[in-house]
Amino acid sequence: MNGGDDILAVEHLSMRFGGIVAVNDLSFAARRNRITALIGPNGAGKTTVFNCITGFYKPSSGSIRLMPAGGGMMRLERLNDFRISKVAKVARTFQNIRLFPGMTALENLMVAQHNMLMRASGFTLLGLLGLPSWRMAERDAIERARSWLGRIGLLARADDAAGNLPYGDQRRLEIARAMCTEPVLLCLDEPAAGLNARESAALNELLLAIRADYGTSILMIEHDMSVVMEISDHIVVLDYGVKIADGSPRAIRDDPKVIAAYLGTDEDTATAVIEGDA
Amino acid sequence: MAAPASTQHTVARDPAIVFILKKSVISAFVALILFSLMVGVRTFPGETGQLTYTTRFGELASIVAIVFGGSIVLELLRRWIGPVGGxxxxxxxxxxxxxxxxxxxxxxxxxxxxxxxxFYNQRYLLDLSILVLTYVMLGWGLNIVVGLAGLLDLGYVAFYAVGAYSYALLAQSGLPLPYFISTYPFVAVDFLQLGAWAFWVLLPISGLLAACWGVMLGFPVLRLRGDYLAIVTLAFGEIIRLVIINWQDLTGGPNGISGIPRPTFFGIPLTPGENGFAALIGVPFSPTHRLVFLFYLILALALLTNWVTIRLRRLPIGRAWEAMREDEVACRALGINITTTKLSAFAIGAMFGGFAGAFFATRQGFISPESFTFQESALVLAIVVLGGMGSQLGVALAAIAMIGGFELFRGLDQFRMLVFGGVMVLLMIWRPRGLIGHRSPTVFLEHNRAISSDVVKEGQG
Known part of the structure; x- marks a missing residue:
């Protein structure tokens, strides 16, 4: 692994809740401008890793280092929750969608640009007076929101409450909202959950476009193998809080340990299954 | 508050007659327990002072029967009118x-x-409309905290009191003004007497002091939500009142403060004297002038509150308040600082409460802790909830209905509260999200469509 091109390096990460060890001495890296998938059976500790990276949990031990393109290094385990998004520019989505349901799709994207707009409005004072510089910043923010809405195909529903949108649209809107914070690393927690085949394909396209157009690195948890195998450049497999495999999609697909973990059998049986297949 | 609507929907599926009867029997049973001692037994002192009693089972039976019948009629009416919004x-x-x-x-x-x-010649109506506008302003101020930020604040009267006492105390003693004495190297303090301009100088200061208290009281409750937040803010309201009562040297305790300077027309006093407003513009003096002036003053203050709130909603801070009400966790994930967002909501809400308090003090000329009881907090909160949380027009309508209604039913004496309670119950059945329940978006691309209240969250504190 060439360490120079990693955007995120997780080292010896452990997370304990009382006596339960959710993540145990986990080390992996996410490559810059690549899509890294974190997979594993239910309860493997994937979301816990996410919550540690995005500051919702303080890890029991270990380090999480973020290396943005401009150089420098940030230790995410030392940053407060909202600073991880504001300063370190790590955005995330949630397994159970967390939009602002009573606000319109457009407003959701405007809230995401909060920190930029806060500065532009002179921390409210200039905005209260309605100065031209604030108006321009607001117009730009609306334009950015509009272009994202167009990109996810929700332009026609911009003025509808987010809570009234269909499930698939809500998923895409949440990704667009996270992208409006202009992140360097986008963490997606099961973006394809509950999507049908067509919507999954559209999601794949969207994620590849995000990577290509914005150079945003993506780290995602996903169960849908059609998404994982098709778009990820690198896969990390977790089971019972421990990393059991790490490599390219092709290597992971044939790894007996991974198959054993998913099938819930031991390694020999899994190997037998693969050989039977071949 | 969405609960009544959802139970109704589940209810409609049950066999109608059985359900109605069951519900009425339960209501009648509750009435039986409730009234068995209140109505069924009547106590009075006997000849030698001992306690004697008579039973009134007839009356008790008729009350239970009325409750039973009324409950059936109510349920039938509800079925006939249909579910909310149907x-x-x-x-x-x-x-x-x-x-x-x-x-x-x-x-x-x-x-x-x-x-x-x-209503120039109707002092009573002018007085009443000043009172209504004071509550409109308080309602709009609390609406920032409860309606937009979704923080249930039961101690709003504390800021009203801080504003009123700040104005009263500073107007009487003057503003502290530091100066240097050449022989003595310390900063000494003189008190700047404000004279005719007292109100205009102290109005913003009272608001700022109330905002400071808003931040101070906001800090300890940052981590609290829902019911816990409500209880702690309620306690803060009481603490401020008790401090005012017990700090006799400063606040005069239960005796209050009297002789608070009246407002001037930008420096010109509204008095019958030679320098008075009436003499200057050459009309005969009338005490109504002051009333009219106070009316326009509170109207201007209330409209300022409204204008600022409408502006703030369209600024990032206002959107962050509403986003926080919708989902606090998502806000944190978007890099919004929840601490400053919550504190700013408390501070700005408190500031308008402080303005209203300063106005109250100058209008009355006398303040005492009795004006700042929990009942005031409850009344203002009722106005906000009744109006529809977050809706400016709704809050104004609710303030008019509540305060005006209170006065309208003054003739009913002790039944006033009964009417009031009944109206509240009916409103909460038919409009569980307040008079104006929908939310209007702060920004739109094509259509400015109102957002129905069933997707808008109420906040969990």
Whole structure:
């Protein structure tokens, strides 16, 4: 692994809740401008890793280092929750969608640009007076929101409450909202959950476009193998809080340990299954 | 508050007659327990002072029967009218209603501006409208905290009290003004007497002091949500009142503060003297002048509150408040600082409470802790909830209905509260999200569509 091109390096990460060890001495890296998938059976500790990276949990031990393109290094385990998004520019989505349901799709994207707009409005004072510089910043923010809405195909529903949108649209809107914070690393927690085949394909396209157009690195948890195998450049497999495999999609697909973990059998049986297949 | 609506929907599926009877029997049973001692037994002192009693089972039986019958009638009525929002109006009617709705706010504003002209000779009505406007302003101030930020604050009266006492105390002693004495190297303090301009200088200061208290009280409750937040803010309201009562040297304790300077017309006193406003513009003096001035003053303050709130909603801070009400976790994930967002909501809400308090002090000329009881907090919160949380027009309508209604039913004496309670219950059945429950978006691309109340969250504190 060439360490120079990693955007995120997780080292010896452990997370304990009382006596339960959710993540145990986990080390992996996410490559810059690549899509890294974190997979594993239910309860493997994937979301816990996410919550540690995005500051919702303080890890029991270990380090999480973020290396943005401009150089420098940030230790995410030392940053407060909202600073991880504001300063370190790590955005995330949630397994159970967390939009602002009573606000319109457009407003959701405007809230995401909060920190930029806060500065532009002179921390409210200039905005209260309605100065031209604030108006321009607001117009730009609306334009950015509009272009994202167009990109996810929700332009026609911009003025509808987010809570009234269909499930698939809500998923895409949440990704667009996270992208409006202009992140360097986008963490997606099961973006394809509950999507049908067509919507999954559209999601794949969207994620590849995000990577290509914005150079945003993506780290995602996903169960849908059609998404994982098709778009990820690198896969990390977790089971019972421990990393059991790490490599390219092709290597992971044939790894007996991974198959054993998913099938819930031991390694020999899994190997037998693969050989039977071949 | 959405609960009544959802139970109704589940209810409709049950076999109707059985359900109605069951519900009525339960109501009658509750009435039986409740009234068995209150009505069924009557106690009075006997000849030698001992306690004697008579039973009144006849009356008890009739009350239980009335509750039983009434409960059936109510349930039938509810079925007939249908669930909340179930009435479909034809398109033309809806169009007329929405046009009227849009004209309502400007019409109210024009009417408010004309009130002193129309009711110039009716002191009582002028006084009442000043009172109503004070509550409109308090409602709008609390609406920032409860309606927009979704923080249930039961101690709003504390900021009203801080504003009133700040004004009263500073107006009497003057502003502390540091100066240097050459022989003595310390900063000494002189008190700057403000004279005729006292109100205009101290109004912003009272608001700022109240905002400081808003931040101070906001800090300890940052991590609290829902019921816990409500209880702690309620306690803060009481603490401020108890401090005012017990700090006799400063606040005069239960005796209050009297002789608070009256407001001046930008430096010109509204008095019968030679320098008075009436003499200067050459009209005979009338005490109504002051009343009219106070009316326009509170109207201006209330409109300022409204204007600032409307502006803030369209600024990132206001959107962050509403986003925080919708989902706090998502806000954190978007890099919004929840601490400053919550504190700013408390501070700005408190500031308007402080302005209203300063106005209250200058209007009354006398303040005492009795004016700042929990009942005031509850009343203002009721106005916000009744109006529809977050809706400016709704809050104004609710303030008019509540305060005006209170006065309207003054003739009913002890039944006033009964009428009030009944109206509240009916409103919460038919409009569980307040008079104006929907939310209007702060920004739109094509259509400015109102957002129905069933997707808008109320906040969990």
């Amino acid at each position: 009435i479909e109006l034809p398109a033309t009617v809806r169009h007329v209603v929405s046009t009227l709705g849009r004209l309502l706010a400007p019409a109210l504003l024009i009417f408010a501006l004309l009130v002193p002209v129309i």
